[in-house]
Amino acid sequence: MSSHVIKTTEELLLPIVEEKNLELVDIEYVKEGKNWFLRVYIDKAGGIDIVECGEVSEQLSEKLDEIDPIKEAYFLEVSSPGVERPLKTTEDFEKNIEKNVFVKLYEPIDGEKQFEGILKAFHNNIATIEYKVKTRKKQVEIPFDKIAKARLAVTF
Known part of the structure; x- marks a missing residue:
């Protein structure tokens, strides 16, 4: 279930981050308490700012609304991976x-x-x-x- 959400989100997100010359660092779809969170971590050389996170969040949210791959209610968070950035590749x-x-x-x-x-x-x-x-x-x-x-x- 969550792997489908992550894969779909990645497919929708890659053209957005590539157009902005950003790097997709990680995607998480996790339940915390009663709430589901779709967390997207993006970055670029020199770091990313709140405006870029907001733009990516807006564009991704529109695309997610169009195809509606997530049945339950969730919160979308787009942010920088921070100083303890994951090493995945x-x-x-x-x-x-x-x-x-x-x-x-x-x-x-x-x-x-x-x-x-x-x-x-x-x-x-x-x-x-x-x-x-x-x-x-x-x-x-x-x-x-x-x-x-x-x-x-x-x-x-």
């Missing part, structure tokens, strides 16, 4: 070398299912992350297909 990994990342795995590597550290390399679909254990720096190599979720991580 191999291109996302390639563009974020030397950035701090948080990665969750489908199965453990070295007894761990999640790592946070600096993405040192992404080569042949393998992410190399440098992380700290107490005061020692260690590296782990993670095949892209073992990554369940990944995002940029803010460090303070």
